[in-house]
Amino acid sequence: MLSKNEEDYLKVLFHLLTGEGGDRAGTNQLAQQLEVKPASANSMLKRLSEKKLVEYQKYSKPILTPLGRATALQLIRRHRLWETFLFQKLNFAWDEVHEVAEQLEHVQSEKLIEQLDRFLGYPKFDPHGDPIPDAQGNMAVREYELLANIAPGQRVRITGMKDSSTAFLQYLNDLGLALHSELLVLEHIPFDNSLRLALPDGLTAQVSEKFALHVFVLRLD
Amino acid sequence: MLSKNEEDYLKVLFHLLTGEGGDRAGTNQLAQQLEVKPASANSMLKRLSEKKLVEYQKYSKPILTPLGRATALQLIRRHRLWETFLFQKLNFAWDEVHEVAEQLEHVQSEKLIEQLDRFLGYPKFDPHGDPIPDAQGNMAVREYELLANIAPGQRVRITGMKDSSTAFLQYLNDLGLALHSELLVLEHIPFDNSLRLALPDGLTAQVSEKFALHVFVLRLD
DNA sequence: ATGCCGTGTTAGAGTTGTCTAACAAAAGAA
DNA sequence: TTCTTTTGTTAGACAACTCTAACACGGCAT
Ligand SMILES: [Mn+2]
Ligand SMILES: [Mn+2]
Ligand SMILES: [Mn+2]
Ligand SMILES: [Mn+2]
Numbered sequence: 093m094l095s096k097n098e099e100d101y102l103k104v105l106f107h108l109l110t111g112e113g114g115d116r117a118g119t120n121q122l123a124q125q126l127e128v129k130p131a132s133a134n135s136m137l138k139r140l141s142e143k144k145l146v147e148y149q150k151y152s153k154p155i156l157t158p159l160g161r162a163t164a165l166q167l168i169r170r171h172r173l174w175e176t177f178l179f180q181k182l183n184f185a186w187d188e189v190h191e192v193a194e195q196l197e198h199v200q201s202e203k204l205i206e207q208l209d210r211f212l213g214y215p216k217f218d219p220h221g222d223p224i225p226d227a228q229g230n231m232a233v234r235e236y237e238l239l240a241n242i243a244p245g246q247r248v249r250i251t252g253m254k255d256s257s258t259a260f261l262q263y264l265n266d267l268g269l270a271l272h273s274e275l276l277v278l279e280h281i282p283f284d285n286s287l288r289l290a291l292p293d294g295l296t297a298q299v300s301e302k303f304a305l306h307v308f309v310l311r312l313d
Numbered sequence: 314m315l316s317k318n319e320e321d322y323l324k325v326l327f328h329l330l331t332g333e334g335g336d337r338a339g340t341n342q343l344a345q346q347l348e349v350k351p352a353s354a355n356s357m358l359k360r361l362s363e364k365k366l367v368e369y370q371k372y373s374k375p376i377l378t379p380l381g382r383a384t385a386l387q388l389i390r391r392h393r394l395w396e397t398f399l400f401q402k403l404n405f406a407w408d409e410v411h412e413v414a415e416q417l418e419h420v421q422s423e424k425l426i427e428q429l430d431r432f433l434g435y436p437k438f439d440p441h442g443d444p445i446p447d448a449q450g451n452m453a454v455r456e457y458e459l460l461a462n463i464a465p466g467q468r469v470r471i472t473g474m475k476d477s478s479t480a481f482l483q484y485l486n487d488l489g490l491a492l493h494s495e496l497l498v499l500e501h502i503p504f505d506n507s508l509r510l511a512l513p514d515g516l517t518a519q520v521s522e523k524f525a526l527h528v529f530v531l532r533l534d
Numbered sequence: 535a536t537g538c539c540g541t542g543t544t545a546g547a548g549t550t551g552t553c554t555a556a557c558a559a560a561a562g563a564a
Numbered sequence: 565t566t567c568t569t570t571t572g573t574t575a576g577a578c579a580a581c582t583c584t585a586a587c588a589c590g591g592c593a594t
Pocket of ligand 3: 321414415416418419
């Protein structure tokens with residue numbers, strides 16, 4: 093059985109190694125993500141290696157073993173199910189769920205997660221649009237495109253966010269946008285690659301390229 | 314902020330000191346309840362004393378400060394709300410809720426508990442019939458009498474259990490009894506103080522005095 | 535009052551995790 | 565290639581627990 097800390101390190105490592113350019117992930121990135129010093133991350137890498145979750149030799153990049161990957165996916169499953177619960181049943185806002193799920197994910201009970209999944213109706217995506225792995229670690233592939241790449245005139249639906257920071261989520265909230273919101277790209281301004289959008293409430297908004305690079309969408313029609 | 318372990322020690326101490334004959338509770342009882350050695354309980358008593366939750370001088374019985382009592386009641390609130398959630402929403406059996414609630418109770422989030430309480434409809438009692446403290450630490454007084462003291466001919470409703478051990482809860486289950494079950498005392502056998510009962514399903518059962526001393530009831534009619 | 539036994543306390547060591555400070559290796563620039 | 569910067573590793577200390585083993589206190593019986 094893994095400790096809460098071992099689980100958190102493993103999960104962060106999974107995200108670092110699975111995200112784009114994940115091959116460059118090492119001790120320092122791991123430490124930074126977890127807000128600890130590199131010395132701490134280094135000693136945890138050794139411990140995870142002892143437990144056969146990570147393959148690690150000094151001065152080379154760590155990789156997850158199949159066991160490590162499977163274990164991380166189960167933790168991600170728990171995290172996203174709890175986020176969904178908080179959002180759907182307990183009136184938590186979009187940007188409030190993560191912090192609490194970060195604690196709830198460590199509760200050890202097979203039955204708890206099974207029953208929570210059933211209670212929520214076997215959701216496929218969490219409130220941020222991220223796919224929820226099933227008990228076998230399989231998850232839906234989210235078909236998405238970046239909003240930044242959509243041509244004017246195209247209607248789209250928001251399917252996820254690349255960034256789940258509070259600042260970003262609250263900005264989205266202020267625009268009246270959420271997962272599943274539909275919007276229309278009105279204009280593309282070549283100077284700075286910003287976009288003019290028609291929002292669900294009928295208003296229009298001008299958003300930066302940086303914004304548009306953080307929103308995943310599905311083309312409609 | 315208290316650690317998970319500090320919270321658990323505090324809660325057990327509260328139950329030891331609040332239960333009948335709670336004045337006799339000391340280092341050894343505390344250690345036994347928590348399944349640790351007396352040396353460990355002793356050092357935790359010092360730490361809780363440092364944090365002004367317990368008044369403690371060596372070789373004398375510890376008592377809770379008002380702050381310690383209030384803190385313990387909030388933990389008990391969280392525990393019983395989670396038990397209620399697991400029982401009512403996630404199909405957990407009566408004797409399965411405690412172990413998981415023992416973990417969930419340590420999740421730190423005011424909003425989580427507020428919203429959970431609302432989601433459950435502000436329940437006054439947990440699945441074992443134990444009262445749930447409100448945010449101020451107040452709880453309903455459960456009017457109860459021991460089944461052992463009920464005279465033949467009296468109809469009663471089960472309002473709680475003095476013992477929440479798995480063995481006891483499963484015996485109750487096997488008899489078809491649960492919280493709120495109604496039953497009729499048919500006969501009192503003076504020889505061993507056992508009772509004959511009419512059960513909800515129409516059958517009768519013979520139960521020992523020990524059993525009858527662990528069930529709280531309300532007289533009906 | 536003395537002695538015994540159960541209760542309670544301390545010292546000292548181990549585990550899991552953290553940090554700082556010093557150092558070693560690898561990568562990049564000149 | 566040689567220097568410099570970034571990245572990674574180690575040693576050693578500390579905190580929050582845990583334990584075992586030795587010891588002190590206090591209540592009770594003779
Ligand atoms: Mn976490
Ligand atoms: Mn999420
Ligand atoms: Mn607990
Ligand atoms: Mn209970």
